[in-house]
Amino acid sequence: MRVAVVGLGVQGHKRRSVAGAELAATVDPVNPEAGYRRIEEVPVASYDAALVCTPDEAKLPILDYLATHRKHALVEKPLIAAEDQALAGLRDRARAAGVVFYTAYNHRFEPHFMRMRDLLQGGRLGRIYRLRMFYGNGTARLVRNSAWRDEGAGVLPDLGSHLLDTVLFWLGAAPASPFRVVSASRFENRAFDHVVLASAGPPSIELEMTLCSWRNDFKCDLLAENGSAHIESLCKWGPTSFTTRDRKLPSGRPDEQTEMLVQPDPTWVAEYDHFKALCERGGPGNLDNDLWINRTLRQLAEQALAS
Known part of the structure; x- marks a missing residue:
């Protein structure tokens, strides 16, 4: 499996190391080590999956792009959205495209x-x-x-x-x-x-x-x-x-x-191997878990910020 690492911060460097010879591209808007500034610049035919290691607000647009182009994705936790429907819609688009979206909880x-x-x-x-x-x-x-x-x-x-x-x-x-x-x-x-x-x-x-x-x-x-x-x-x-x-x-x-x-x-290698196995057999992804985690975090954040 050929992978693109999107976001070359601390987590991105770990993911790049674990991917080893399967690394096809690196993407980061500011890090000069990266080969591309935006995921849209990476030739679609050059990779099968993306390891998304960006700040939270950038994740959903990137995942939407990956679903559109039928690419699997492992995304760093947490996967957060202001509304549940954003994650439910993303889950449904991934399923319709036949790709695995997996949130990393190593x-x-x-x-x-x-x-x-x-x-x-x-x-x-x-x-x-x-x-x-x-x-x-x-x-x-x-x-x-x-x-x-x-x-x-x-x-x-x-x-x-x-x-x-x-x-x-x-x-x-x-x-x-x-x-x-x-x-x-x-x-x-x-x-x-x-x-x-x-x-x-x-x-x-x-x-x-x-x-x-x-x-x-x-x-x-x-x-x-x-x-x-x-x-x-x-x-x-x-x-x-x-x-x-x-x-x-x-x-x-x-x-x-x-x-x-x-x-x-051992968790980084084990999780990457698990993700690849999911991609090979067609899933399942785990965005249903993210729906509950996101909803719970949002409600708790509202409580905490209101106190």
């Missing part, structure tokens, strides 16, 4: 995230009582100094989109009750740099995201009827651990198993 390919999904699907833990996730970066100053990132709802669409997608990935569906904003803070930035969300459930869910962690970190605690499961860190920050605890009745110290990983981040 944490789905974290080994411990996949272990958590398999554990929950297997039913070993029984009824899930509570799920808490914390995602912290130390990038408040970098975001504040960015020409475009410190605006709108800030960390909410940036890290919150990952957490909402992880809820879908692990639970297999949107939670029973909507999320609400518990707190939204601007400690250092113009946009929100620390947000806490909650859903009453079942299961009860709490999502905390921040740019003020100083040490990048991810934590998850899942409490259930027959035990619990816990994740510490991501492969890119390693070491990362996955712990399961089997409940003792009526009480007592549980049996505990921990799997520890120290390895380079």
Whole structure:
């Protein structure tokens, strides 16, 4: 598969590296490394798919162009629109054109995230009582100094989109009750740099995201009827651990198993391979997930900005 990388920022450079010999073109309006300034300049016959790594406002017009010319697309998260119909229409045009549109949520390919999904699907833990996730970066100053990132709802669409997608990935569906904003803070930035969300459930869910962690970190605690499961860190920050605890009745110290990983981040290559496999077999894409994530983020942003 021949790919064009659209947007040569941090993510675009990662995507270009992973594409390797399959890279057909690079596009960026300002980066002199790019071969083209606009996707419309790239010869249509020279590529089969695009890896779209642009700022949010540029994504929808580019994806519309790609659907028109029957090109597959992997687009960096989040895929945001002011109205649901914009994403639903894009989904329908991609399907009609027979192409795959896939929004990249690379944490789905974290080994411990996949272990958590398999554990929950297997039913070993029984009824899930509570799920808490914390995602912290130390990038408040970098975001504040960015020409475009410190605006709108800030960390909410940036890290919150990952957490909402992880809820879908692990639970297999949107939670029973909507999320609400518990707190939204601007400690250092113009946009929100620390947000806490909650859903009453079942299961009860709490999502905390921040740019003020100083040490990048991810934590998850899942409490259930027959035990619990816990994740510490991501492969890119390693070491990362996955712990399961089997409940003792009526009480007592549980049996505990921990799997520890120290390895380079495997998610970028795994996600790219998954995208290519989807393209080869004709889908499915995942814009239905984006409809729920977009709607949820929009409602939460309205709550946060109104508070």
